[in-house]
Amino acid sequence: MDPDTDFDVIVVGAGPTGLTLANELGLAGVRAVVLEKLPERTGQSKALNLQPRTAEMLDMRGWLEPVLDRAVARLPAGHFAGMPLAYDAFDTPFPYQVGIPQARVEEFLEERLAASGGAPVLRGYELTAVAQDAAGVTATVTGPDGPRRLRAAWLVGADGGRSRVRKELGVGFPGRDGRYSMVVADVVLARDAGLPTDWQLPRFDPSDEGAFLIPLGDDTYRFLFGGPEQQKVDRDAPVTEDEVRAALRPVGGVVPRLREVRWASRFTDASRQAERYRTGRVLLAGDAAHIHLPAGGQGLNLGVQDAFNLGWKLAAVVRGRAPEELLDTYHAERHPVGVGVLKNTRAQGVMMVPDEDVLALRDIVTDLVALPEVNRHLAGMISGLGIRYAVPGAPAHPLLGARMPGVRLPDGRGALVGHPAAGPDELLRPWRDRVALTAAADGDQDLVLVRPDGYVAWAGTDGTGTGDDSLRAALTRWFGPGD
Numbered sequence: 001m002d003p004d005t006d007f008d009v010i011v012v013g014a015g016p017t018g019l020t021l022a023n024e025l026g027l028a029g030v031r032a033v034v035l036e037k038l039p040e041r042t043g044q045s046k047a048l049n050l051q052p053r054t055a056e057m058l059d060m061r062g063w064l065e066p067v068l069d070r071a072v073a074r075l076p077a078g079h080f081a082g083m084p085l086a087y088d089a090f091d092t093p094f095p096y097q098v099g100i101p102q103a104r105v106e107e108f109l110e111e112r113l114a115a116s117g118g119a120p121v122l123r124g125y126e127l128t129a130v131a132q133d134a135a136g137v138t139a140t141v142t143g144p145d146g147p148r149r150l151r152a153a154w155l156v157g158a159d160g161g162r163s164r165v166r167k168e169l170g171v172g173f174p175g176r177d178g179r180y181s182m183v184v185a186d187v188v189l190a191r192d193a194g195l196p197t198d199w200q201l202p203r204f205d206p207s208d209e210g211a212f213l214i215p216l217g218d219d220t221y222r223f224l225f226g227g228p229e230q231q232k233v234d235r236d237a238p239v240t241e242d243e244v245r246a247a248l249r250p251v252g253g254v255v256p257r258l259r260e261v262r263w264a265s266r267f268t269d270a271s272r273q274a275e276r277y278r279t280g281r282v283l284l285a286g287d288a289a290h291i292h293l294p295a296g297g298q299g300l301n302l303g304v305q306d307a308f309n310l311g312w313k314l315a316a317v318v319r320g321r322a323p324e325e326l327l328d329t330y331h332a333e334r335h336p337v338g339v340g341v342l343k344n345t346r347a348q349g350v351m352m353v354p355d356e357d358v359l360a361l362r363d364i365v366t367d368l369v370a371l372p373e374v375n376r377h378l379a380g381m382i383s384g385l386g387i388r389y390a391v392p393g394a395p396a397h398p399l400l401g402a403r404m405p406g407v408r409l410p411d412g413r414g415a416l417v418g419h420p421a422a423g424p425d426e427l428l429r430p431w432r433d434r435v436a437l438t439a440a441a442d443g444d445q446d447l448v449l450v451r452p453d454g455y456v457a458w459a460g461t462d463g464t465g466t467g468d469d470s471l472r473a474a475l476t477r478w479f480g481p482g483d
């Protein structure tokens with residue numbers, strides 16, 4: 001590493017994406033720092049759920065239990081534009097959505113980062129410029145003591161939809177602006193009969209202008225609305241208490257009585273994606289790389305999963321274990337996943353337009369979504385369970401590129417899952433610092449090489465013998481040369 005660098009990696013943004021990435025880098029002993037422009041956490045709830053695949057990934061690291069302790073509810077299903085999706089058709093220990101406000105997920109990630117001696121989170125530090133050369137990246141930062149420069153080998157922009165990093169790089173953000181403007185508010189309501197008390201899937205009723213109340217506990221509710229009034233207001237105009245009160249409509253025959261607006265903000269169905277996730281030594285992740293309607297509850301999950309994909313690869317490059325080209329697989333794998341989410345959120349947006357013709361389409365699609373195969377397809381898309389990465393060069397296998405449910409990778413190393421009788425021990429020895437040997441469940445005959453993010457990089461019945469060098473090749477490709 002360049003002796004002049006202050007850090008291996010600068011992470012810009014302490015949202016769920018930046019904090020997950022910082023934790024991942026910490027597992028590998030990478031010297032990182034997180035810069036966050038806000039002096040303190042806002043406590044805004046924003047996202048309310050973890051999809052099953054995110055739950056699996058947190059569990060793989062042993063982080064799910066403390067997250068569940070902070071959760072509010074479990075939703076037994078997902079939804080596509082309000083049409084229920086069953087997650088129990090998948091082989092997953094978590095066939096449900098974890099109901100948890102985003103602020104609590106961030107709180108956990110930051111506490112874990114501090115407890116593990118990981119990257120410091122510097123609050124009140126705003127990145128204002130980025131420049132890179134062959135040896136590293138220089139970030140100009142305005143902090144409490146004025147401007148300063150920080151130098152690192154790599155920088156990751158996890159700085160949200162209006163990403164300064166993305167703009168500094170000049171990376172295109174094609175897509176379209178929002179067509180509808182909506183308000184999200186956390187409100188405290190007077191306790192009245194008729195108000196919902198349990199979390200539930202958003203229902204679609206064309207007459208209620210998208211207004212929806214989700215109970216968060218302690219008389220606090222997530223209130224979403226976007227009627228004709230909201231379309232006349234500037235996107236950056238503050239939301240007033242009167243605007244929120246006027247939008248509250250009868251629930252169970254009673255108009256909810258507003259006690260307090262905790263926070264409120266506007267959002268739109270704007271849909272854009274960065275044209276490249278890597279520009280030399282700078283990478284983009286989370287909302288900095290993609291924005292879309294929060295339909296189905298996917299944005300936070302997409303960002304956290306970006307971070308799980310990028311973290312171990314960046315750590316391997318920083319530590320000189322893998323060539324820089326490994327980072328190109330981050331774009332190759334995650335950009336298409338983002339394309340899919342943008343596509344399904346746009347489709348959901350159309351399906352929620354209160355128009356007679358859309359209602360006719362919706363009736364037909366509702367019937368289709370009830371068909372098990374269609375339901376499973378959409379559930380795989382929204383939950384993240386259906387993700388399957390292309391793995392060029394490896395022999396075909398039903399598991400290749402798919403997630404490996406139930407695998408534990410607490411220290412961030414990969415794993416070779418198999419029976420000792422299959423004889424992989426000797427072959428694996430030069431990679432044992434990066435890949436653990438894990439016993440397969442009884443009855444599983446195949447050897448499966450699992451990457452640190454829980455996806456299958458190679459699978460086969462042997463791969464260790466003469467004439468089949470494919471396992472060794474996969475180990476080298478994903479984990480670098482053996483010692």
Ligand SMILES: Cc1cc2nc3c(=O)[nH]c(=O)nc-3n(C[C@H](O)[C@H](O)[C@H](O)COP(=O)(O)OP(=O)(O)OC[C@H]3O[C@@H](n4cnc5c(N)ncnc54)[C@H](O)[C@@H]3O)c2cc1C
Binds near residue numbers: 165296303
């Ligand atoms: C109303 C609403 C409901 C949603 N519901 C869901 C849901 O149910 N499920 C779901 O999965 N997702 C949901 N989302 C989306 C989710 O909130 C986002 O996808 C998520 O916050 C993205 O996380 P991030 O870390 O990438 O970005 P952010 O959370 O935006 O974090 C970026 C951080 O970077 C900081 N930053 C910005 N610029 C700079 C700078 N120049 N220097 C230093 N720091 C900087 C910001 O202050 C911020 O803390 C919802 C979003 C909205 C608006």
